[in-house]
Amino acid sequence: MGRKLLLEHINVPGINTFDVYRSKGGYASVEKALKTMSPEAVVEEVKKSGLRGRGGAGFPTGMKWSFLAKPEGVARYLVCNADESEPGTFKDRYLMTYIPHLLIEGMITSSFALGANTSFIYVRGEMMPQIRILERAIAEAKAKGFLGKNILGSGYDLELYVQPGGGAYICGEETALLESLEGKRGNPRIKPPFPAIAGLYGCPTVVNNVESIAAVVPIINEGGDEYAKLGIGRSTGTKLISAGGNLKKPGVYEIDLGLPVEEFLYSDEYCGGIANGKRLKAVVAGGSSVPILPANLILKTLNNEPRLMSYESLADGGFVSGTMMGSGGFIAYDEDACIVRNTWNFARFYHHESCGQCSPCREGTGWMEKVLHRLEHGHGKMSDMDLLVDVSKKIEGNTICPLGDAAAWPVASAIRHFRDEFEWHVSNGAEAVTRNYGLAHYADPLPKPEVVA
Amino acid sequence: MLRVEDAQVSVEFTPELLNKFADIVSRYPAGKQKSGLLPILHETQAVFGWLSVDAMDKVAKYLDILPIEVYEVASFYSMYFLRPQGKYVLEVCRTSGCCLVGAEKIMDHIEAKLGVKEGEVTADGLFSWRGVECLAACGFGPVLQIGPEYTFYENLTNESVDTLIGNLKKGIKE
Numbered sequence A: 001m002g003r004k005l006l007l008e009h010i011n012v013p014g015i016n017t018f019d020v021y022r023s024k025g026g027y028a029s030v031e032k033a034l035k036t037m038s039p040e041a042v043v044e045e046v047k048k049s050g051l052r053g054r055g056g057a058g059f060p061t062g063m064k065w066s067f068l069a070k071p072e073g074v075a076r077y078l079v080c081n082a083d084e085s086e087p088g089t090f091k092d093r094y095l096m097t098y099i100p101h102l103l104i105e106g107m108i109t110s111s112f113a114l115g116a117n118t119s120f121i122y123v124r125g126e127m128m129p130q131i132r133i134l135e136r137a138i139a140e141a142k143a144k145g146f147l148g149k150n151i152l153g154s155g156y157d158l159e160l161y162v163q164p165g166g167g168a169y170i171c172g173e174e175t176a177l178l179e180s181l182e183g184k185r186g187n188p189r190i191k192p193p194f195p196a197i198a199g200l201y202g203c204p205t206v207v208n209n210v211e212s213i214a215a216v217v218p219i220i221n222e223g224g225d226e227y228a229k230l231g232i233g234r235s236t237g238t239k240l241i242s243a244g245g246n247l248k249k250p251g252v253y254e255i256d257l258g259l260p261v262e263e264f265l266y267s268d269e270y271c272g273g274i275a276n277g278k279r280l281k282a283v284v285a286g287g288s289s290v291p292i293l294p295a296n297l298i299l300k301t302l303n304n305e306p307r308l309m310s311y312e313s314l315a316d317g318g319f320v321s322g323t324m325m326g327s328g329g330f331i332a333y334d335e336d337a338c339i340v341r342n343t344w345n346f347a348r349f350y351h352h353e354s355c356g357q358c359s360p361c362r363e364g365t366g367w368m369e370k371v372l373h374r375l376e377h378g379h380g381k382m383s384d385m386d387l388l389v390d391v392s393k394k395i396e397g398n399t400i401c402p403l404g405d406a407a408a409w410p411v412a413s414a415i416r417h418f419r420d421e422f423e424w425h426v427s428n429g430a431e432a433v434t435r436n437y438g439l440a441h442y443a444d445p446l447p448k449p450e451v452v453a
Numbered sequence B: 001m002l003r004v005e006d007a008q009v010s011v012e013f014t015p016e017l018l019n020k021f022a023d024i025v026s027r028y029p030a031g032k033q034k035s036g037l038l039p040i041l042h043e044t045q046a047v048f049g050w051l052s053v054d055a056m057d058k059v060a061k062y063l064d065i066l067p068i069e070v071y072e073v074a075s076f077y078s079m080y081f082l083r084p085q086g087k088y089v090l091e092v093c094r095t096s097g098c099c100l101v102g103a104e105k106i107m108d109h110i111e112a113k114l115g116v117k118e119g120e121v122t123a124d125g126l127f128s129w130r131g132v133e134c135l136a137a138c139g140f141g142p143v144l145q146i147g148p149e150y151t152f153y154e155n156l157t158n159e160s161v162d163t164l165i166g167n168l169k170k171g172i173k174e
């Protein structure tokens, strides 16, 4: 049983209100930081914690904070990335819906550490209900003296605002997000300069994911060293995993990093196994952008070691046989899932979401969608697989922002691991439209863990 | 995409709406009022159901920016409608996670039930529908949302969709 640092009180009735949240020890990190610590000391604790960004890239949060430029007389900003649009990921929405004050508390403590006097939470526009929830929580916190001028008599001032997006996955990319927050199209900026030097309105800015900001609360309350004791190796602490697809118990789970994937998938404490007595075919472990793996490679690495839910273990084997932690969006595909159709679905997504600035991404995602559409609908050619790999290679690494890579990897990995299913779609075009290839040899090699009645 | 008759629709911003605009603009540093563009377009669409050229021009004037700066934003983001929609736009997630649990069948059902194709408006003007990308609720699919409040419906079945549409016809949302 892992420790719950973020979701411990999520089922307490009324935890979405200030009073109940406070009665459960809420806002203690603000009191501790503002009354007893310097901003530098708060940054130091976050460094010690080993916390890695929970938005997808896994960059150490403390290090990112220490890069923030601090020119005299220039405003600094903290912007929370609550755009959560990566297919498979739904942890931030969950956290904001049920325990909004945890995010508000994290924003206050983190803004203090960075010396920001105005901070924003950029929430994807579709999450209007969550925007209202956060606005209410901010008003409550302000009424209790935790926001506004001279917070808790410390002399520190902070205003916190919620900003809606307009429905564009690309605005999750941090520089596109800043453009959007400035009232423009979400076109990613060329880096450098990085936001730590020139971000919002050209001022030094830190952009962090909702879960990263929330994790600052237990880190300050218990100390960075204590936080770092949880997890495994350089994957410290706990992580929210959004588990969806063909699972018995889909939902958001807080795990200790290092939990075996098999336990996460099959134990009753977590996903409870595959729904409807079916068997597992494939998993996307970290949101749609990471390589898809067949069941046999997600449970064990090529060296036959159990694969763990950690940044390192999921990446074990590189792109040949591994994947990535990403945002923790875990999608399970059962034996009935069609990999070709799913790959087409992802390709359509990236084509739809490309901002259109770079030709390899704008044109390449369109080509991939087109070719996958014909494969799925029984009109593909045997040469299409190589064509797709070729297009994906020409996108990868040749674009302004990582959306290009994110579009290339799911296609390349699906062909790498499921090539015979693609070939079957070509050689059995008519049949491929009416039935699926099935489990084939992709199944998990372990004794079937669930008893089917 | 833009139809001539749509382009000529003119709008009036009420004092109440203008108050909302002012509250939004007060969040940003002096001179950075353009940051209010996305939220202001949401407020405008919530009142009129879509963004006419006149509405966008008046927003531009309010924010003291060029009309093109509004058009390019309104056309970039998927939530803004540049032509009239049904009173209720049913937006169903069409991405992988929801497809695994039947989103495509739900869209087929909606299409049959409403008798209009994706993007079209029913004859009574009440409904339109479309597929949208992942709505960050993949564990609770299939899901759909209805603006302008973006009321959210999870674990959809054909029956729950029928109930929802029946209720909306009676003016009941939730």
Ligand SMILES: Cc1cc2nc3c(=O)[nH]c(=O)nc-3n(C[C@H](O)[C@H](O)[C@H](O)COP(=O)(O)O)c2cc1C
Residues within 6 Å of the ligand: A052, A053, A054, A055, A056, A057, A058, A059, A061, A081, A082, A083, A084, A085, A086, A169, A170, A171, A172, A173, A174, A175, A207, A208, A209, A210, A212, A213, A401, A402, A403, A406
């Ligand atoms: C196309 C694209 C989409 C992204 N979407 C998100 C997102 O929805 N939420 C998020 O927190 N980070 C997202 N990121 C990562 C951000 O750019 C950034 O790394 C992150 O917000 C930093 O926060 P962290 O260090 O706390 O993880 C995305 C990146 C790319 C390239």
Ligand code: SF4
Residues within 6 Å of the ligand: A170, A187, A188, A353, A354, A355, A356, A357, A358, A359, A361, A362, A399, A400, A401, A402, A403, A404
């Ligand atoms: S890679 Fe794609 S999304 Fe990113 S900047 Fe280029 S065109 Fe836009």
Ligand code: FES
Residues within 6 Å of the ligand: A087, A088, A089, B093, B094, B095, B096, B097, B098, B099, B133, B134, B135, B136, B137, B138, B139, B141, B143
């Ligand atoms: S795939 Fe439908 S909400 Fe994510």
